[in-house]
Amino acid sequence: MVKEETVKPIKGGTILSPLGYKAGGLHTGLRYAKKDFGVIYSEKPAQCGAVYTQSHFQAAPLKVTQESISHSHTLQAIVVNSAIANACTGEQGLRDAYQTREWTAERFQIPEEYVAVASTGVIGEWLPMDKVKKGCSDIQVEAGPESAESFQQAILTTDTIEKSSCYQVMIDGKTVTIGGCAKGSGMIHPNMATMLGFITTDATISSDVLQNALKTAIDQSFNQITVDGETSTNDMVISLANGMVEHEALHENHPDWTHFQKGLTLVCEDLAKQIARDGEGATKLVEVNVTGAPSHQDANILAKKIVGSNLVKTALFGGDPNWGRIVGAMGHSGVELIPHQCDIRIGDTLVFSKGTPQPFNEEEVSGYMQAEHVSISVSLQSGKGFGKAWGCDLTYDYVKINASYRT
Amino acid sequence: MVKEETVKPIKGGTILSPLGYKAGGLHTGLRYAKKDFGVIYSEKPAQCGAVYTQSHFQAAPLKVTQESISHSHTLQAIVVNSAIANACTGEQGLRDAYQTREWTAERFQIPEEYVAVASTGVIGEWLPMDKVKKGCSDIQVEAGPESAESFQQAILTTDTIEKSSCYQVMIDGKTVTIGGCAKGSGMIHPNMATMLGFITTDATISSDVLQNALKTAIDQSFNQITVDGETSTNDMVISLANGMVEHEALHENHPDWTHFQKGLTLVCEDLAKQIARDGEGATKLVEVNVTGAPSHQDANILAKKIVGSNLVKTALFGGDPNWGRIVGAMGHSGVELIPHQCDIRIGDTLVFSKGTPQPFNEEEVSGYMQAEHVSISVSLQSGKGFGKAWGCDLTYDYVKINASYRT
Numbered sequence: 001m002v003k004e005e006t007v008k009p010i011k012g013g014t015i016l017s018p019l020g021y022k023a024g025g026l027h028t029g030l031r032y033a034k035k036d037f038g039v040i041y042s043e044k045p046a047q048c049g050a051v052y053t054q055s056h057f058q059a060a061p062l063k064v065t066q067e068s069i070s071h072s073h074t075l076q077a078i079v080v081n082s083a084i085a086n087a088c089t090g091e092q093g094l095r096d097a098y099q100t101r102e103w104t105a106e107r108f109q110i111p112e113e114y115v116a117v118a119s120t121g122v123i124g125e126w127l128p129m130d131k132v133k134k135g136c137s138d139i140q141v142e143a144g145p146e147s148a149e150s151f152q153q154a155i156l157t158t159d160t161i162e163k164s165s166c167y168q169v170m171i172d173g174k175t176v177t178i179g180g181c182a183k184g185s186g187m188i189h190p191n192m193a194t195m196l197g198f199i200t201t202d203a204t205i206s207s208d209v210l211q212n213a214l215k216t217a218i219d220q221s222f223n224q225i226t227v228d229g230e231t232s233t234n235d236m237v238i239s240l241a242n243g244m245v246e247h248e249a250l251h252e253n254h255p256d257w258t259h260f261q262k263g264l265t266l267v268c269e270d271l272a273k274q275i276a277r278d279g280e281g282a283t284k285l286v287e288v289n290v291t292g293a294p295s296h297q298d299a300n301i302l303a304k305k306i307v308g309s310n311l312v313k314t315a316l317f318g319g320d321p322n323w324g325r326i327v328g329a330m331g332h333s334g335v336e337l338i339p340h341q342c343d344i345r346i347g348d349t350l351v352f353s354k355g356t357p358q359p360f361n362e363e364e365v366s367g368y369m370q371a372e373h374v375s376i377s378v379s380l381q382s383g384k385g386f387g388k389a390w391g392c393d394l395t396y397d398y399v400k401i402n403a404s405y406r407t
Numbered sequence: 408m409v410k411e412e413t414v415k416p417i418k419g420g421t422i423l424s425p426l427g428y429k430a431g432g433l434h435t436g437l438r439y440a441k442k443d444f445g446v447i448y449s450e451k452p453a454q455c456g457a458v459y460t461q462s463h464f465q466a467a468p469l470k471v472t473q474e475s476i477s478h479s480h481t482l483q484a485i486v487v488n489s490a491i492a493n494a495c496t497g498e499q500g501l502r503d504a505y506q507t508r509e510w511t512a513e514r515f516q517i518p519e520e521y522v523a524v525a526s527t528g529v530i531g532e533w534l535p536m537d538k539v540k541k542g543c544s545d546i547q548v549e550a551g552p553e554s555a556e557s558f559q560q561a562i563l564t565t566d567t568i569e570k571s572s573c574y575q576v577m578i579d580g581k582t583v584t585i586g587g588c589a590k591g592s593g594m595i596h597p598n599m600a601t602m603l604g605f606i607t608t609d610a611t612i613s614s615d616v617l618q619n620a621l622k623t624a625i626d627q628s629f630n631q632i633t634v635d636g637e638t639s640t641n642d643m644v645i646s647l648a649n650g651m652v653e654h655e656a657l658h659e660n661h662p663d664w665t666h667f668q669k670g671l672t673l674v675c676e677d678l679a680k681q682i683a684r685d686g687e688g689a690t691k692l693v694e695v696n697v698t699g700a701p702s703h704q705d706a707n708i709l710a711k712k713i714v715g716s717n718l719v720k721t722a723l724f725g726g727d728p729n730w731g732r733i734v735g736a737m738g739h740s741g742v743e744l745i746p747h748q749c750d751i752r753i754g755d756t757l758v759f760s761k762g763t764p765q766p767f768n769e770e771e772v773s774g775y776m777q778a779e780h781v782s783i784s785v786s787l788q789s790g791k792g793f794g795k796a797w798g799c800d801l802t803y804d805y806v807k808i809n810a811s812y813r814t
Binding site: 310 | 639
């Protein structure tokens with residue numbers, strides 16, 4: 001177990017809370033009036049890890065970022081634009097992403113391979129490169145919370161809130177900070193593409209160890225949220241570690257390894273929950289806990305299936321304690337389960353146990369479901385696997401946002 | 408190829424169009440005022456095939472039906488109730504389903520094992536057996552379209568229309584009739600469970616051959632529709648063949664085999680499309696055609712993924728020719744594809760070709776998408792597999808129907 005005080009949340013902390021990072025955001029004309037272009041910059045070249053969408057239609061900037069990282073697993077700047085995803089844009093789109101990388105490298109006088117590129121917005125449109133060029137030459141990066149906020153704003157599309165998180169952990173008796181920010185509201189927006197996440201830390205860690213830690217964190221966070229079951233062309237999470245805090249390089253046998261892994265996972269979980277809560281049209285955050293599954297993987301699959309069910313989501317919107325829909329989602333998740341061993345709870349109320357409906361106060365449970373944070377728990381009693389997933393309700397506004405014409 | 412005239416649709420045909428079948432429906436008090444109890448009866452014991460839900464939470468009546476069929480693969484009556492699904496009802500539910508079978512067998516003076524039981528409605532409630540008993544003793548079965556209609560009405564829940572289909576095919580120069588009816592509107596309703604389908608024919612065919620033919624037909628029809636991606640606890644399709652038309656028993660090498668298979672598949676496809684069109688809150692039927700896939704299975708998976716995407720469904724509701732969402736759904740279907748070889752058409756309009764957006768008249772395509780039947784075609788150019796799937800749009804009314812409290 002990790003002690004509370006060794007992994008602590010930093011209220012108001014951002015991607016600029018770790019030592020040695022700067023950022024900025026500006027309006028370069030891709031969106032009508034809002035900020036649409038931003039950069040995160042590390043004073044020192046940083047070790048990095050990254051995880052990308054599994055979509056076959058991977059957007060151009062992701063290809064360029066992968067090439068940058070494969071060069072020496074080192075990044076010093078991340079350039080991001082919103083409004084246009086540069087996805088499904090063919091050869092021209094790829095050239096545009098390379099050009100963006102080149103201009104950013106020139107601006108900061110760093111090697112091209114030290115630059116990652118990310119885009120989010122409309123699929124199938126080309127970037128107006130005159131505006132991107134202006135963004136690259138005008139962008140200023142600074143330290144401090146205002147600069148972090150400026151960057152956070154520049155990466156939003158249909159999001160209604162900025163998303164950030166920060167934890168500090170003790171490594172070799174020194175304070176290491178992990179900050180993060182993200183955007184995402186539907187897995188694909190009206191026609192917007194993307195969930196993006198950026199994590200900074202001043203820890204000393206090599207890229208391969210960081211990559212594994214990031215993968216572990218993401219499997220329990222970003223990969224366990226669903227707004228509408230869609231996977232975008234541009235999903236990407238990048239993590240930078242610039243080693244500004246000097247300690248014995250982190251690895252899995254380091255005595256404080258669990259502190260770091262825990263902190264990183266909590267930052268990711270925090271951001272993931274903020275994305276789920278900000279799901280298109282959502283009125284509440286839903287958490288599904290599964291225990292007693294044959295394996296952790298089974299538990300995660302089942303949790304995500306329940307939280308992603310349209311019928312469970314509409315019941316949550318309507319405050320209907322209709323556990324038949326939870327059963328419905330469980331029945332075809334692909335996870336082996338024995339119906340007469342399953343228990344289902346809405347909040348603390350047992351509604352279904354060992355294959356049989358349980359008497360409960362429907363009004364009370366319906367009242368509980370009106371809250372802004374609703375939890376559903378399922379116990380399979382067929383193993384030791386456990387897992388969680390997060391999502392939101394399905395509302396009129398989800399249909400409204402997504403049925404309205406793009407323009 | 409099967410000639411048109413050897414497999415022809417019979418307008419207004421029903422489950423009672425084949426020789427030797429009777430049916431009826433009545434109100435026994437499970438629903439407030441509408442018919443809620445029905446029986447299909449064959450004058451002769453009929454060979455049968457059946458396909459059941461893949462849900463782990465299979466409802467009690469399905470277990471009893473499977474037991475009946477396993478006895479001698481022969482059925483003479485199917486008893487159906489709506490309003491209560493008798494699913495997730497434990498040992499009591501199973502006893503109730505057996506009791507229903509027993510009463511029906513007594514009423515028609517046939518062996519218990521000749522009776523199939525089906526239920527559809529609310530999950531997690533027990534059947535009021537006094538009402539079921541009254542239904543079993545009062546039910547009258549007759550020939551003729553009014554009796555078919557009476558049965559069709561008795562099996563509905565949130566459906567807005569009755570669903571029936573009929574084809575005739577030539578076997579050994581004789582006319583064989585295949586009739587069908589179905590119910591279903593969401594895979595699971597507000598808390599209603601089920602898609603039910605009943606197919607009758609006067610063909611001479613053994614149960615094992617019929618079972619294979621039914622499986623083939625269902626894979627291309629009922630298994631290729633999705634309203635909301637859910638699988639219910641009560642889904643079941645039963646097919647009866649009473650051999651009232653005497654011809655050489657059908658088998659896969661019979662010269663007219665393709666006529667029968669084609670007719671059976673068309674009846675299933677017809678009913679499946681009626682269910683998709685009647686999807687909860689739907690304003691239109693959507694058909695997705697996939698060609699050039701590595702295999703037929705891949706094509707079917709991809710077609711169903713596209714037609715089931717919430718974002719594609721909301722775009723169809725809004726008349727937004729937003730092919731980025733089709734790409735989004737294709738990208739994470741699990742089917743291998745090469746982005747720069749893919750073409751996408753909405754109706755006849757090419758909107759995406761070989762990895763690049765195509766110029767098109769958005770107003771015109773948006774206009775096309777307002778129709779009651781919209782088609783999307785995808786070509787992968789990476790094989791000879793083809794497949795189709797059907798669904799509907801996602802509307803405010805879907806949320807309304809499913810968010811409202813059960814009572």
